[in-house]
Amino acid sequence: MLDHEHYMRRAIELAANVPDLPFGALITDQTSGEILAEGWNRSSINPTWHGEIDAINQMAAGVRDWKERRLALYTTAEPCPMCQGAILWTGIETVVFGSSIQFLQELGWKQIDIFAQEVAQRTPFHDCTLIGGILEAECHALFEAASKDDSK
Numbered sequence: 001m002l003d004h005e006h007y008m009r010r011a012i013e014l015a016a017n018v019p020d021l022p023f024g025a026l027i028t029d030q031t032s033g034e035i036l037a038e039g040w041n042r043s044s045i046n047p048t049w050h051g052e053i054d055a056i057n058q059m060a061a062g063v064r065d066w067k068e069r070r071l072a073l074y075t076t077a078e079p080c081p082m083c084q085g086a087i088l089w090t091g092i093e094t095v096v097f098g099s100s101i102q103f104l105q106e107l108g109w110k111q112i113d114i115f116a117q118e119v120a121q122r123t124p125f126h127d128c129t130l131i132g133g134i135l136e137a138e139c140h141a142l143f144e145a146a147s148k149d150d151s152k
């Protein structure tokens, strides 16, 4: 059993790289517990460069045998439909997030209103388990702090 809070704490640290868009993400090998790749939101450079995409790209570039591993992704916020698609194409089995899409929308963030679990259920890929609300208060605090600058 992976220590979800341990890895989410690291995702929160990664989110500190981008305080205005505090989406931090990392990918672990569920068997060994090793962190394979880390990422954060770089959408100021490229709108598709979400934290989850950054972590997937880092893994694909740096971990030769990633396809043989059982992967889990940790992210400070529930993956958007674009990232959920990338997660399914990558074969990630478990996704653990802090703040939900609904929470971010209620805070006024422009999140796309299709919930990741629905995207996963409608695909022919293997099951993807979503676990939400890990270190939720800490993740909410990141987005609440970022919301003080009202450009979102």
Ligand SMILES: Nc1nc2[nH]cnc2c(=O)[nH]1
Residues within 6 Å of the ligand: 023, 040, 041, 043, 049, 050, 051, 052, 075, 077, 078, 079, 080, 083, 111
């Ligand atoms: N989960 C997630 N949602 C986002 N919405 C905008 N950017 C991001 C991101 O990097 N991750």
